[in-house]
Amino acid sequence: MNRTSNVTRLPGTEDIRLREPPHNFEAEQALLGAILVNNAAYHRVAEFLKGEHFADPLHGKLFDSLARLIERGQVVSAVTLKTYVESDETMKEAGGAAYLAGLAAASVHVIDAGDFGRMVHDLYLLRQLITLGEDVVNGAYKPTLEATALEQIEVAEKKLYDLASVGQTDGGFKQFRTALTEAMVAAEAAYSRAGQLTGVATGLFQLDQLLGGLHKSDLIILAGRPSMGKTALATNMAFNAVKAYREEHGPDGRPVAVDGAVVGFFSLEMSAEQLANRILAEQAEISSEKIRKGELISSDFDKVLAVSQQLEHLNLYIDDTPALTIAALRTRARRLKRTRGLGLLVVDYLQLLNPSGRSRQENRVQEISEITRGLKTLAKELDVPVLALSQLSRAVEQREDKRPQLADLRESGSIEQDADVVMFVYREEYYLTRSEPTRRAEESDQRFNERHDAWKQRCEQTYGKAEVIVAKQRHGPTGIVRLAFEGSITKFDNLPADEERPLGPAF
Incomplete structure (x- = not known):
């Protein structure tokens, strides 16, 4: 059978009602055979492929066994696995050592085990997608008071997201030169x-300068x-x-x-x-x-x-x-x-x-x-x-x-x-306007007027002013940024140049 086929069809299954879930047993056999012939092939798929991703449970079981042995540092081949397959009833029924030899022979045309691994994984995702779709349909046919339609949609979206996350076969370590290139692209974009x-x-200049x-x-x-x-x-x-x-x-x-x-x-x-x-x-x-x-x-x-x-x-x-x-x-x-x-x-x-x-x-x-x-x-x-x-x-x-x-x-x-x-946003004006001084017992008029005038002066200094306090910054310094604030239109803006003061002390 051609290795690019997604489904192995049985005779007479052209009827759409008899559709089988997507799978490719030959690709699974070829991948397992490639690992038996050259254990290094396992490391090309180890990051994203698991036994549960195989359509044939026997293939999945064998992959898990190969993985365990290779991870222990053992050399795995049709010869070294002979004792294992002869002691396992399922493997024995599948053909034992002859079955392993057949897998090794199936790998002769394999050029890149990674491609076969991704094919097996992709077909697994398609089968999961079918199952997810069936669950959504069945759930919609059986509405309950505990799960409204919108809640069912959210659950379905979450399952799709999780499936998409599982489907990411890329990732892992980057070469430093790759990360360096990305950093230089960002720096060039910033420069231009x-x-x-x-x-x-x-849009708040001092805040942008600090961050x-x-x-x-x-x-x-x-x-x-x-x-x-x-x-x-x-x-x-x-x-x-x-x-x-x-x-x-x-x-x-x-x-x-x-x-x-x-x-x-x-x-x-x-x-x-x-x-x-x-x-x-x-x-x-x-x-x-x-x-x-x-x-x-x-x-x-x-x-x-x-x-x-x-x-x-x-x-x-x-x-x-x-x-x-x-x-x-x-x-x-x-x-x-x-x-x-x-x-x-x-x-x-x-x-x-x-x-x-x-x-x-x-x-x-x-x-x-x-x-x-x-x-x-x-x-x-x-x-x-x-x-x-x-x-x-x-x-x-x-x-x-x-x-x-x-x-x-x-x-x-x-x-x-x-x-x-x-960052913290802080407006001293808010607290000052709510703390107008009151006359204390036995306080003279002069002393009260002095306190009240000082309060009014402080209110005038802070009117329409706000602070953004950068208390933590993983990539740079901390400090205080002073801004203008117009409460009636809920707008923060840059202070006029003559009112800007230096950044506050670092925390």
Whole structure:
């Protein structure tokens, strides 16, 4: 039989109802024979092939036996295996030593055992795909209250993703020169780019200078107390990346991003409409509250309409499904990358994600550990930066200096460990405006007025100002970046040049 055939058909099985799962026994025999003749052939398939991938259980059993012996450093051949096959009833029934000799003879035309191994593996994936499809069909025919249609779809997507992950036969070690070439390509792209950054630019100049942009495969945590503006900052950064997006066609004809990024935004707290409203307010420079309530004069409405027409073609994709599991998020992000391209992923916020299992773990720290590991793995798999927002504990409020620290991260151990960058957003103005001095008992008018004037002066100095505290950066320095903040339009921006101050001290 020709080795390229996918199915060995029995006589009279032309009827579609009698279709057999895809397999190729001859390819399996040829691969086993090649390993018997030359044990080095095993190492070409050892990384991705297992006994369970063979369609014939006997072939799978023999492959596992060969693998065990070769891994122990033993020489395996039809002669050395003679005792083994004669003591195993299944092998004895298949022909014993004569069967092994037949396998060795079947390998005479094998040129590359790796190709045969990949063929066996690919046919295994097709059989698994058929089984998965049958499970989906049977599940849809038997709906239950415990598994809604959407939940069944998510389960099917997860199984497909897992099957695709199993199907990856590439990977392993890279030669240093290959990694070096990739690094030089990234450096050349940064040199030719206007901002001269290796990562995705946030549009906030001092932050880009400190971080070098948001780097591929990095997990970036942006944390802050409520009302500090972490969602606004993440939205601003995402919008700036999308606005700068520019692509060219590579040698294979596929589009390649040369600046900016296609952005996927998982908003587990706010609706897509609310996010769109924020971006509209920021770009039109009109209060988001006025837009939401319809309190616009004619000229303002015309301005909002014109801005909306400019923004409608941006490559920003929002998923506002609440209570997503990390597995569902991973599946949707992977699908977005495949269908639309993806250069930056934003998750708002990670404490609202659920772990993959149906039952929640008793230990919330373990749940957060699973979520942060999943986000870091996703960043590496998709080769994009993942910007995940996080809450801070109330410990911040108990201190006189309310600037956040790494220890303030909720369930901080796993978040701090898995993150490549940890940033905090902090607005002193927020706390000052809520701490107006009151007269103390037996305090003189002069002393009270001095304290009140000092408070007013401090409020004026911090009005419209914010800080981004880079408390951890795996690839570079830490420090403080000072930004402008306009609360009415939820916009973070670069400070005017005359107001910029040097970066804060390293942590």
